[in-house]
Amino acid sequence: MMNRVEFVAVDWDGRALDIEYQWVGERGVASPLMIFLHEGLGSLAMWKDFPERLCRAAGCRGLVYSRPGYGQSTPRATDEHWAPDFMHRQAQAVLPALLAVLDIDRRDPPWFFGHSNGGSIALLYAAGYPERVAGLVVVAPHIRVEALSVSSIGQARRAYLETDLKQKLGRYHDDPDSAFWGWNDIWLHPDFRDWSIENEITAIDCPLLALQGRNDEYGTLEQIHGIARRLEQAEIVELPDCGHSPHRDQPQRLIEVTTRFMQANAEESGIYAHY
16 A cells, blocks of 8 residues: 655755655554665656555565655755765765654664665665664665766766656656756766775675666676675575666566565564564
């Protein structure tokens, strides 16, 4: 069950930001919570019904939200340019502030499901707050910048300027320029070429599932294999005939693999008796 979209004010760097969010499933019931973190051009609405389908299959509740600059959340100011640490700031400032305002119980830590940039933010959050994370599912995450990523993001820039991509994004963002240029400008900035979280993720100690399509146009499989080399508990899955967005290309397969992983870890820990 998808509940209505709500808004909550979060203070960040002295600014009051309105964050749009939506609960999936029944609030207050004794089941795990999954927090969904969207991609670099994503939003709450762009997930469509995937969170509801996954939560129903996995027997959990969900929290979906749009990061600042996206969807119906407060847009990025026209003179605001994100720095190379923009994902760190989302993981270490905005996300903790949002969870605090929404009174997410730290005694019963949630799972995190992150796609692309959202997967990187989930990894950074788990590395910084290991006691606050029950488990991670990261889909097409980035742990460093690759030439393929830069090339594809450059192509996205041309598409935004020359095709109807802006109009398409306008279906999911109140201010598509805020969403697109915040993401595109920093990924193509020379200072971002050396961005990496390869060392930071070694602090993660929770169960971790990393998936990626073999035809991902925004990153090579080295992204998830790099995670596996650094974290012995990580399980990786390569999805054939799948691009950068498995929740759109192969949603049922993604749901099945994620559900199996969550249930296996629930049974091993004995935490969630409802499975």
